[in-house]
Amino acid sequence: MVDKIKVENLSCFYSGKQVLKDLSLTVEKNEILSIIGPSNSGKTSFLRTLNRMNDMNVNFSRKGDIFLDNDNIFDMNPEKLRTRIGMLFAMPIPLPMSIYDNIAYAPKVLGLKNKKNMDEVVEQSLRDASLWDEVKDRLDSSAIKMSGGQQQRLCIARILAIEPEVILFDEPCSGLDPISTAKVEEAMLKLREKYTIVLVTNNVKQASRVGTRTAFFLMGELIEIDKTRNMFLTPKNKLTEDYITGRFG
Amino acid sequence: MNSKITDYIIEKIIFLCGIIAIVFVVLIFGFLLKEGFAFFKEYGVFNFIFGKYWYPSSNPASYGVFSLIIGSLLVTLGAAIIAVPFGIMTALFIAELAPKGIRDILKSIVELMAAIPSVVLGFVGMVTLVPLVRSVLDIPTGLTAFSGSIVLGFMAMPTIVSISEDAIRSVPWQYKEGAFALGATKWQTIRRVVLKAAMPGIIAAVMLGIGRVIGETMAVLMVTGNAAAIPSSIFDPVRTLTATIAAEMGETVRGGLHYRALFGIGLVLFTITFLINFIADLFLNKKR
Numbered sequence: 001m002v003d004k005i006k007v008e009n010l011s012c013f014y015s016g017k018q019v020l021k022d023l024s025l026t027v028e029k030n031e032i033l034s035i036i037g038p039s040n041s042g043k044t045s046f047l048r049t050l051n052r053m054n055d056m057n058v059n060f061s062r063k064g065d066i067f068l069d070n071d072n073i074f075d076m077n078p079e080k081l082r083t084r085i086g087m088l089f090a091m092p093i094p095l096p097m098s099i100y101d102n103i104a105y106a107p108k109v110l111g112l113k114n115k116k117n118m119d120e121v122v123e124q125s126l127r128d129a130s131l132w133d134e135v136k137d138r139l140d141s142s143a144i145k146m147s148g149g150q151q152q153r154l155c156i157a158r159i160l161a162i163e164p165e166v167i168l169f170d171e172p173c174s175g176l177d178p179i180s181t182a183k184v185e186e187a188m189l190k191l192r193e194k195y196t197i198v199l200v201t202n203n204v205k206q207a208s209r210v211g212t213r214t215a216f217f218l219m220g221e222l223i224e225i226d227k228t229r230n231m232f233l234t235p236k237n238k239l240t241e242d243y244i245t246g247r248f249g
Numbered sequence: 250m251n252s253k254i255t256d257y258i259i260e261k262i263i264f265l266c267g268i269i270a271i272v273f274v275v276l277i278f279g280f281l282l283k284e285g286f287a288f289f290k291e292y293g294v295f296n297f298i299f300g301k302y303w304y305p306s307s308n309p310a311s312y313g314v315f316s317l318i319i320g321s322l323l324v325t326l327g328a329a330i331i332a333v334p335f336g337i338m339t340a341l342f343i344a345e346l347a348p349k350g351i352r353d354i355l356k357s358i359v360e361l362m363a364a365i366p367s368v369v370l371g372f373v374g375m376v377t378l379v380p381l382v383r384s385v386l387d388i389p390t391g392l393t394a395f396s397g398s399i400v401l402g403f404m405a406m407p408t409i410v411s412i413s414e415d416a417i418r419s420v421p422w423q424y425k426e427g428a429f430a431l432g433a434t435k436w437q438t439i440r441r442v443v444l445k446a447a448m449p450g451i452i453a454a455v456m457l458g459i460g461r462v463i464g465e466t467m468a469v470l471m472v473t474g475n476a477a478a479i480p481s482s483i484f485d486p487v488r489t490l491t492a493t494i495a496a497e498m499g500e501t502v503r504g505g506l507h508y509r510a511l512f513g514i515g516l517v518l519f520t521i522t523f524l525i526n527f528i529a530d531l532f533l534n535k536k537r
Contacts, residue, residue, distance in 0.1 A: 051430065053426070053429065053430060056429065079432045079433065079434050080432065081432075082429065082430055082431065082432040083431070083432035086430065086431065087430040088430075089423065089426065089427065089430070091423060093421070093423040093424060093426075093427045095424060095427065095428070095442060095445075095446075096424075096445065096446050097445070105428075105431070105441065106431040106432065106433070109431070109432075109433050109437050109441065110432065155427070158431065159430075159431065162431060162432060
């Protein structure tokens with residue numbers, strides 16, 4: 001397996017308070033790495049460090065390095081980095097424009113002007129996000145009127161339009177009903193063929209359904225990381241076992 | 250029981266206050282209509298609006314307000330050209346770019362600007378701006394539509410900045426975060442997401458700012474030169490609708506044609522400001 005992302009001795013702080021403690025792990029190419037753990041375990045902080053969204057928070061500081069294909073992400077231009085590592089948030093936030101424009105937004109910003117190309121990009125992105133069949137007849141209608149599950153898949157399509165290498169999912173189904181969740185998970189499994197995915201989830205079952213490997217975070221520390229199957233059948237650490245069997249968290 | 254009576258009385262008092270406000274507005278409007286229409290009947294609406302000459306004291310008197318309307322529109326347009334870009338950029342700076350401490354100070358200062366009485370602004374404009382305009386542009390007089398535009402632009406700014414800033418600040422931060430996560434730079438995010446989402450509020454702010462400008466009287470009276478002629482450029486003296494009413498009301502005969510002509514002007518002004526406020530309301534409601 002090829003390492004897509006390599007995290008070395010990463011520690012993160014908000015206003016001096018340590019939220020991630022000396023973390024080292026790798027994300028393999030074309031895998032879905034699920035990160036589970038109770039709230040305040042540093043999952044989201046970790047994710048937001050991966051594409052440097054935390055840079056915008058003035059109280060944030062960190063130690064350690066993260067490598068994307070052997071390049072240190074902290075030496076890269078953050079905007080460029082974010083086109084390579086896309087991010088999906090817990091709340092689907094369609095931009096206040098049409099479905100088509102939502103997806104065309106980022107390629108336009110990044111300089112794809114040709115209209116025919118754009119149509120192809122929009123269609124392909126919507127297909128990959130398993131949304132095309134539901135919206136192909138109303139691409140010009142407002143994205144804000146879509147259902148929650150559709151909005152979340154629209155946001156996935158929006159990220160796919162910039163052809164990232166890695167996609168970060170930050171609790172993407174926390175506000176969705178089970179059917180919409182199933183559809184988003186279906187989309188994720190399909191995306192694994194082309195992309196590397198890091199998924200932060202509060203839903204342990206979701207991790208077991210879609211994760212190639214799973215990592216368990218607790219109080220800013222990485223307790224265990226293993227193949228999802230191994231982790232759920234024979235967890236090595238007592239804390240992991242307690243968490244996934246629902247004894248705390 | 251006692252509290253019930255108190256409740257009843259207070260309710261009635263509040264009701265009365267609300268009704269009185271409405272009644273006064275209706276009465277004022279009714280009075281304006283009565284005097285205005287009496288004038289229109291006698292002089293003719295067309296002659297009034299499109300008449301080129303405002304000679305209320307010659308014989309026969311001529312009451313054409315076309316030059317005054319042009320004067321008002323020219324000054325307002327100039328003020329808008331100055332105040333709108335500056336106002337929106339200031340709002341953007343305060344809402345998006347300024348560090349927290351500076352932001353609060355700036356916002357208070359801008360709101361304080363709105364509290365300067367217009368006659369003070371007009372006076373300051375008259376003694377500082379007018380001579381400056383005259384000498385810099387090398388024109389016969391600094392009392393021009395241009396000077397009026399600058400002073401009025403200054404007066405429209407606080408409204409535009411304050412309301413635009415609220416609109417920009419109320420754009421959900423998730424929009425911005427979403428755009429950043431797609432690799433957009435700060436400027437791209439502001440231009441394509443923040444401004445777009447805040448646009449209804451910004452347009453409403455502009456309309457309200459312009460509404461304030463077109464109804465403004467004292468400052469324009471003091472700096473525009475008050476020549477009731479159609480100006481050939483923005484560097485000519487003009488006279489506005491409002492300034493005409495203010496300047497001539499004292500010298501009319503109550504109930505006379507001149508007196509009623511001023512009410513006709515009032516009606517024109519009322520129509521313009523009503524339209525502007527109406528458009529602003531449309532946009533403000535669209536935002537919700």
